[in-house]
Amino acid sequence: MRRGSFEHDNLIFSFLDSGGDGKPLLALHGHWMGASDFEDLAADLAPMWRVVALDQRGFGESDHTDRHALLAYVSDALALLDHLGITAPMPVIGHSFGGIVAYHMAAQHPQRVACMVIEDIGVEIEDDSAPFVTPWAGTYRLREELEAKLGPRLAPYLQKSIQRCPEGWRLNFEPDEFLRSERATNGDHWSVWLASRCPALVVGGRASRVCDSEHLKAMADKRTHTTLALLDAGHSVHVDARKEFAKACQTFMGSAQ
Template identity: 30%
Template structure:
């Protein structure tokens, strides 16, 4: 029987945080994306928990966690992950982040390298400016009112049903609309709408993402990094996977038959990939002197020499 991960709660800094945990062994921290929650990992938590201690929180403002008027910055979320791990008695993790959660994962590794063994980025934000117009619209004036009207109770069931019907057509451009339907439902809650608008305003505007980690990707040389993407991603373009490869991120995999949620489209393959990545890559060991030297040098070595040809992402 596979391990189960029941929703649990802990109060951190006065706010209730929901999380799921299961399994034993090396710790994996699973960070979901914008307007999702820990249930996005449902298909992979149990099989991963056969080999690892899996911790999957609902980020503040999402799922069953509180939705206060609070700090929804990347740094704030990274701090929250550290605090949750500290309460649970977990010192070091391999952090796995999807979409916006990938940005949180990168920020966590940047702020707390001594607690980060490896990083897995799944269709991640933070590696380029481009992002779907649907998300960019959330930063426009009046978007809160528009969301409130769009998610009003009288027509909510019809919109939800329509999105799910489109998801079932088999078209690549609509394959993720089943997940969009869940996000649409979540947006009906005023606290969630406020949190999402605050969050998006911290990392992007109507032109796209203005907070990226591309200026710090040289630090990835100090720890193992796996990047996973879906070829048919309509939210964040798969071209960002090539950006990752060109910035020395160690291992880039692209699923041909997948959208923005490769861990849901191909859960068995995803679990096998993560398991092999952890087994094949010893955990990073934080050394203050090495970090100091890397930070002092920055990426000047890359800028002053002819860069190598970027490696091609592996296609699955």
């Protein structure tokens, strides 16, 4: 994937674009992650699909800011599409935090979203990650010291979020800024979820510690044109069940076009 950048809302945003002649789709990452989290998915969906993945504000190589709100996240995604000249409705894949942005985007701008894949995130969000995320802040002399702080369960998923700096190793997001983003996405989103009409696929991981499968089933049951797929994976379904997730997306997006 090729990296590019653009300016919006007085911030510089970074993104990855797999290019090619495939149909474009937008991919929105979860908290702690970034656009590079979708490099494998882009390879699996090529050449039929051109994956455009945004580093959302405060994550990856995009600028940090104290301005975090759902309206801003949706505006950032639209600004990327405008930058690339993509105006036709397109599929949107959103993992976790990115899934919340995706279904808000579908509700607010239905003319831009052809269909959506919502990966392991619900519509009743009340998270407080401060107790275990706050200690991640700072710079570590050795990469292994930061990985030890993240812990053996999470460190493998955050490999692409670890960056080298002159003093050592650090995360490419600020834990305090992430917590502002977490607070911005907390709340009851049922009305937003039910407001859009485009086809949707809700994908959950059977071993997820974030989402309850019964809640995801209720999301699919209560919304029209929505189906549910549960795969043998944790919260990052596209990582734990890479091939199965890509196949589910291909089948769904092919039938939704």
